[in-house]
Amino acid sequence: MQKLLPPILLFLFVILMPVVCWLTAAPHFINYPFNLLGLVPIVLGFALAKSGSTIFAKEETNIMTFNKPDKLVEAGVFQYTRNPMYLGFVIALLGYAVLTGGALVSFLFVIAFLLIADRWYIQFEEKMMEQTFGDAYLRYQRRVRRWL
Template identity: 50%
Template sequence: MKKLLPPVLFLLAIIVLIAARYLWPQSNLIPPPWHWLGLLLIVAGLVVGIPAANRFHRIGTNIRTFNEPGQLVTEGAFRYTRNPMYLGFSLMLLGLAIVFPVLTSFIVVIAFVVITDRWYIRFEEAAMERKFGDAYREYKSRVRRWL
């Protein structure tokens, strides 16, 4: 299961979310034109997630979930959330669920957030504590996991 990296789960969630909208007839939970407000969340997710990923690439630290962490990053969006890339993915999925506002879409978003929180983030946090010890615990005590 370690081969299912977060971006792959994110893409699978998008596929299921969009497919569910068209394959299983459901009533829209958010009527037009209000469903287009989901685009704002998609943009917000991009604004949060992409710079965080770029920061990892810029400083040359590991971005892959199941590899050993390279550096403790606490600047930029990491001052406000320990997981801006996951937050970005989640915001984009929530925005997409609002654009395609059927019950199944929101279930996909919830499933993504739960899997991310309980599997990826817990794995990463344990690795970060092992590698960075007190520095990571101090960071964790002052910066929230999500927001």
């Protein structure tokens, strides 16, 4: 299960969200054209996630969730959130829930992704960061919030 990378989980949730809505005949609360407002957080979320991954590429550091970190990145969006990629994915998934009609079950997928990211991916990564970078990472944790 450790090999289920965050972008793959996001993709699975994007597929499952409308399927589960359809299978459960979940009522939708956001109708056209208002559902199109979901495009805004989708674009913003993916832009945030992309900015974080671009900084990792520029810094030539490891981006893979379950690999050992090799550099503590504190530049760009990492000055404001320790997890811009996860935050971007959650924002984009929230927008997708709105775009697909705002069924309650859709928002449960968003909450599930947030909890999985927070309790599984991020906890694992933070433990690895603390082991690797020690006090430098602890200072960074005190200065920058996990999400916002």
